[in-house]
Amino acid sequence: MLRARVIGNVWATKRLPEVPNGAFLEVEVEGxxxxxxxxxxxxxxxxxxxxxxxGSxxxxxxxxxxxxxDALIIGSIDEQPGS
Amino acid sequence: MLRARVIGNVWATKRLPEVPNGAFLEVEVEGxxxxxxxxxxxxxxxxxxxxxxxGSxxxxxxxxxxxxxDALIIGSIDEQPGS
Amino acid sequence: MLRARVIGNVWATKRLPEVPNGAFLEVEVEGxxxxxxxxxxxxxxxxxxxxxxxGSxxxxxxxxxxxxxDALIIGSIDEQPGS
Amino acid sequence: MLRARVIGNVWATKRLPEVPNGAFLEVEVEGxxxxxxxxxxxxxxxxxxxxxxxGSxxxxxxxxxxxxxDALIIGSIDEQPGS
Amino acid sequence: MLRARVIGNVWATKRLPEVPNGAFLEVEVEGxxxxxxxxxxxxxxxxxxxxxxxGSxxxxxxxxxxxxxDALIIGSIDEQPGS
Structure with missing residues (x-):
């Protein structure tokens, strides 16, 4: 998995019908x-x-x-206060 | 998924018979x-x-x-006017 | 496979229910x-x-x-003393 | 898919028996x-x-x-004369 | 596939039981x-x-x-004398 930080939402009104409803978030990979x-x-x-x-x-x-x-957020990383 | 911008079409007259008919677009990945x-x-x-x-x-x-x-355009990203 | 070195644990209290219990380790890939x-x-x-x-x-x-x-530690690399 | 240019053949006499007969071509990826x-x-x-x-x-x-x-040439890209 | 050169063996005495017996070789990818x-x-x-x-x-x-x-040596590349 990759550690990443959420930047914001991406909207795609025109899309393939097989694309599920829900949030698509742009993330920046660690580094x-x-x-x-x-x-x-x-x-x-x-x-x-x-x-x-x-991936799959x-x-x-x-x-x-x-x-x-091909990309799914599976968890939110616990961050220590001050980190 | 990757955010990308369409550059243009690519044509391949000589191809494997299992390659589907349709548009093959060259895209430039964000960045x-x-x-x-x-x-x-x-x-x-x-x-x-x-x-x-x-991928698969x-x-x-x-x-x-x-x-x-191994690459499929699944949606068109809504862009704000002026962005 | 990649050779990597363990840096530390990552905790994700908020997670998808399908994510298995167990250790999630941050590793640095060789190089x-x-x-x-x-x-x-x-x-x-x-x-x-x-x-x-x-991968899958x-x-x-x-x-x-x-x-x-999409990433699993499959073994611990034997290291020679002094290496 | 990747756009690439054929450099030449690669031969591997010693190989796993499950490797199919046919041409293995070295290609240079666009860029x-x-x-x-x-x-x-x-x-x-x-x-x-x-x-x-x-990939798969x-x-x-x-x-x-x-x-x-894990890599297959699926088509030959049509090139305009002079390009 | 990637063209690579064998550097040496890697040993992992502590490993998942599903990891097959056999040689694990460290290779350097072309370039x-x-x-x-x-x-x-x-x-x-x-x-x-x-x-x-x-991959899979x-x-x-x-x-x-x-x-x-996720990585398997499928063949040995024939090299011309002097190359």
């Missing part, structure tokens, strides 16, 4: 070298540190037919 | 560091900002036998 | 160029050199339904 | 930053611009048991 | 930019140029339940 868009079912918000799983395991998380989703 | 070719079923055009899913989830989107396609 | 978070079932500790498998093979290691886990 | 070896069933030649699909979708293209092949 | 550990069933030795397949196709090569292995 600041790259960004990606991940599906979020945890209500994550801007600035939050999250764990992102990528993200699609396999969804019940029923697997949607074309 | 400008790399380019890839993605299958498009949304009628995306040059300059459009899109969401690209990569792209092939699994196609009904029937999965074609050898 | 120091990148970090990732891997699931650990071997009791690995900080400073330990480990082998990390990534990590999820497939788990019995039952495959969780959204 | 010149990296090279890979892809299986080719289209008779591609040195200097040709090709589309390469990577390459293995899934083969009929029968999937061989340990 | 010298990165290293990885690949499973080897061909008796490859230090200095040898090899073809490495990565490596695990799928093994008969029976797929082990958590």
């Amino acid at each position: 600041g070298s790259s960004r990606m868009i991940a599906f979020d079912a945890l209500g994550s918000g801007p600035g939050e540190a999250v764990l992102v799983a990528t 395991v993200a699609a396999a998380w969804f019940p029923g037919p697997h949607p074309p989703i | 400008g560091s790399s380019r890839m070719i993605a299958f498009d079923a949304l009628g995306s055009g040059p300059g459009e900002a899109v969401l690209v899913a990569t 989830v792209a092939a699994a989107w196609f009904p029937g036998p999965h074609p050898p396609i | 120091g160029s990148s970090r990732m978070i891997a699931f650990d079932a071997l009791g690995s500790g900080p400073g330990e050199a480990v082998l990390v498998a990534t 093979v990590a999820a497939a290691w788990f019995p039952g339904p495959h969780p959204p886990i | 010149g930053s990296s090279r890979m070896i892809a299986f080719d069933a289209l008779g591609s030649g040195p200097g040709e611009a090709v589309l390469v699909a990577t 979708v390459a293995a899934a293209w083969f009929p029968g048991p999937h061989p340990p092949i | 010298g930019s990165s290293r990885m550990i690949a499973f080897d069933a061909l008796g490859s030795g230090p200095g040898e140029a090899v073809l490495v397949a990565t 196709v490596a695990a799928a090569w093994f008969p029976g339940p797929h082990p958590p292995i």
Whole structure:
């Protein structure tokens, strides 16, 4: 998994019908070298540190037919006060 | 998913018979560091900002036998006027 | 597989229910160029050199339904004294 | 998919028996930053611009048991005269 | 596939029980930019140029339940004398 920080939402009104409803969040991967868009079912918000799983395991998380989703926020990283 | 911008079409007259008919678009990944070719079923055009899913989830989107396609445009990113 | 060194634990109290209980370790990939978070079932500790498998093979290691886990520590690398 | 240019053939007399017979071509990925070896069933030649699909979708293209092949040339890119 | 050169063996006495017995070789990917550990069933030795397949196709090569292995040496590259 990658440690990343949520930057904000991305909206895509025009999309394939198989794309699930829900939040698509832009995140910056630890180190600041790259960004990606991940599906979020945890209500994550801007600035939050999250764990992102990528690849086919993200699609396999969804019940029923697997949607074309390759990045999923699986948890919110606990941060110590002051860190 | 990756945020990318459509550059233009790529044509491949000589191809494996299992490659589906449709548009193959060259896109530049956010940050400008790399380019890839993605299958498009949304009628995306040059300059459009899109969401690209990569890996086996792209092939699994196609009904029937999965074609050898590893990148799929799943949505068009809504852009604010002036952005 | 990647050769990596364990940096420390990562905790995620808020998480998807399908995420398995167990240790999530932050590791630094050989060469120091990148970090990732891997699931650990071997009791690995900080400073330990480990082998990390990534992608869907990590999820497939788990019995039952495959969780959204894309990195797994599969072994601890034997290190010569003094190395 | 990646846009790449064929550099030449690679031969591997000693190989796993599950590796299919056919051409293994070394290609340079667009931008010149990296090279890979892809299986080719289209008779591609040195200097040709090709589309390469990577990952498990390459293995899934083969009929029968999937061989340990993770890169496949799926098409030859049409190039305009003078380009 | 990646073209790589064998550097040496890696030993992991403490490992998951699903990890197969056999050789784990550290290889340097062509260009010298990165290293990885690949499973080897061909008796490859230090200095040898090899073809490495990565991802789930490596695990799928093994008969029976797929082990958590994401890199496999599939062949030894023939090298011309003097090259």
